[in-house]
Amino acid sequence: MSIKNSLFKFPDIFKKKSLDALTNSSTEFPLLDVEALCEEWQVAKLGDDDGKKNIPSSSTTTHGSNEQQIIASFSGVLTERKNQAISHVQDLDRQFGNMKLSEMVSQLNTFARNAKNSFEKVIQKAADELQQSKSSFESFNKKYEKFKSQNNLEYDPHYPPSRVLLFSILFIEVLIETFFNFSFFKDVSEDYIIGGVITAFFLSLINVGVLGWFFGKNCFWYKNHTDKNKKIFGWSSFGVFLILAIALNYFVANYRAIATKATTNETVFNFSEVFENMFSLIHPLSLNDLFLFLIGFVAAIIAFVTSYNMDDNYPGYGKIHRQLQDIREEYNETKSIIEEELDSIQKQQIKDVSKLSDDLRVSYNVSTSIIADEETYLLKLKNSHGYLEQTCNVCLRKYQENNESARNKTKPKYFGKKYKFNDDLKIKNNLIENKNILKKASVYVDQIGVHLTNAKNEITNNYEAARDRFRVVENKNKLN
Incomplete structure (x- = not known):
């Protein structure tokens, strides 16, 4: 109202x-x-x-x-x-x-019974993932066994557990040889391109990377192959490697000799004299020239051996074995993740x-x-x-x-x-x-x-x- x-x-x-x-x-x-x-x-x-x-x-x-x-x-x-x-x-x-x-x-009152479904889902997921992982392993294992059978391999592959150390050796080799190359050419006129740091580094890459790694890891490897033609190719690559390694480092030694002469006599450097001197030795190689040749050749040999030992001696055997091991590791990792998930669910539910x-x-x-x-x-x-x-x-x-x-x-x-x-x-x-x-x-x-x-x-x-x-x-x- x-x-x-x-x-x-x-x-x-x-x-x-x-x-x-x-x-x-x-x-x-x-x-x-x-x-x-x-x-x-x-x-x-x-x-x-x-x-x-x-x-x-x-x-x-x-x-x-x-x-x-x-x-x-x-x-x-x-x-x-x-x-x-x-x-x-x-x-x-x-x-x-x-x-x-x-x-x-x-x-x-019903927490545990309702939460039981969380465990059920994990077990179902585990069954699916482990079954899939097992199928992948068995499928690749057949491929692995077929590879062994086709290549008459009765031993397990041998290769370093990690190739990081071997690649580190190659990298250190490149740096050391670059240092020596530059040291031997630093007294030569700065106009000569091989005396530069970049050129010294490039030369080292050719010696270690191309000659050592390419022939040691990818060519000489095939000497162990069951195929005769590939075996011949492997052995032949070793001869090619030696020839190229000697030729490259012999060229570098002669280059230094001619460049040193031109610098000392204050004459114009003639690139053709390098090739002439390689055959005629009109200008004999000095002790430093020979030492430069020896350093380069030894570096190529070390890179060759190091690269060859990076994997199993039989071409492709180590790679396919590592792939099989990776699948096995994925399987084990899947199991560990599932076990951890079950533990985590229990702790979280508590x-x-x-x-x-x-x-x-x-x-x-x-x-x-x-x-x-x-x-x-x-x-x-x-x-x-x-x-x-x-x-x-x-x-x-x-x-x-x-x-x-x-x-x-x-x-x-x-x-x-x-x-x-x-x-x-x-x-x-x-x-x-x-x-x-x-x-x-x-x-x-x-x-x-x-x-x-x-x-x-x-x-x-x-x-x-x-x-x-x-x-x-x-x-x-x-x-x-």
């Missing part, structure tokens, strides 16, 4: 007191200063003035306009408190629902179920507090209804007493009767349902330690069963 007469609106001081619950979280319904309120509303004067006019009529059975305004004012407070109560109770019910007690109890147990305890305690708050609040709301009704009757009685004393006619028959609000402040709530949920949860929470232990034991049993099934899958897909 709206209040059109501003006279009976609650003054700010009283309104603040009576509606305090609407604006703070304490949800209290404070008492009113009734005497001060009656004085503020001038209830006695209004009753006296109406009484002198015999208002309301002696025959009326309903409250007069001033009385109705008083009732409307209290009804307004009652309505505001009810609206506040609806909002607050709904919020408490929502908070209780957010605790999800029933769901957490159910989840904890951690999760422990956290769920702790969360349930906390949620139960919070839910208990919410229920207590709601019960207290509803009780205060009920008492507030009776108090407002009583206060309203005090104001009405004050008006009626002054009205009656001022009248010269009979008072209305309803004077002195207590007024009752039609609205009793009952609001819809889930208190009974929530208390039942809390009661059921309390039975579980009281024994939560036992339930947690049972859940952990069931998780461990599921884990051990999964490991047993994995061993069955592993044996079924075991590599030969």
Whole structure:
């Protein structure tokens, strides 16, 4: 009911007191200063003035306009408190629902059984991956055995476990020979291209990389092949290597000799003299020239031997064996990953179920507090209804007493009767349902330690069963 007469609106001081619950979280319904309120509303004067006019009529059975305004004012407070109560109770019910007690109890009670699916998925994945890995191994193993059969190989391949060291040797050789090449040519005129660092490095690459590595690793290798033509090719490549290694380093030695002569005599360097001197030796090679030749030739031999020993002596045997071993390693790695995943799932499930147990305890305690708050609040709301009704009757009685004393006619028959609000402040709530949920949860929470232990034991049993099934899958897909 709206209040059109501003006279009976609650003054700010009283309104603040009576509606305090609407604006703070304490949800209290404070008492009113009734005497001060009656004085503020001038209830006695209004009753006296109406009484002198015999208002309301002696025959009326309903409250007069001033009385109705008083009732409307209290009804307004009652309505505001009810609206506040609806909002607050709904919020408490929502908070209780957010605790999800029933769901957490159910989840904890069935956690291990539901989590069992995680192990099942891993085992299924293990069966698929190991079967696929085994098929790949067996397929390549047939290729490997066929290679051995076609090439009459009855021994296991022999090759270094790592070729990093051998490649490091070749790289160091390149650097060392580059250093010596540059050292021997540094006194020659800087205009001669072979005296440069880049050229020295390039020459070393040809000597070690092309001659040593190419012939040692890719050509001489075939001397061990069962095919006669490839065997001849392998042996022939060794002769070609020696010839090229001698020719290259003999050319370098003669180049230094002619370049040194041109620098000493301050004459123009003639490249054709290098080739002429290689056959005629008009200008004999010095000790440094011969030493340069020896360094280059020895470097080529070392690179040749090092490259040859990088793999099994039989062409391609080491490569196909390493590929087979890689597939075996992938198979073993797959097994290790699956075992680690099973271990990880068990640890995570133990951690999760422990956290769920702790969360349930906390949620139960919070839910208990919410229920207590709601019960207290509803009780205060009920008492507030009776108090407002009583206060309203005090104001009405004050008006009626002054009205009656001022009248010269009979008072209305309803004077002195207590007024009752039609609205009793009952609001819809889930208190009974929530208390039942809390009661059921309390039975579980009281024994939560036992339930947690049972859940952990069931998780461990599921884990051990999964490991047993994995061993069955592993044996079924075991590599030969």
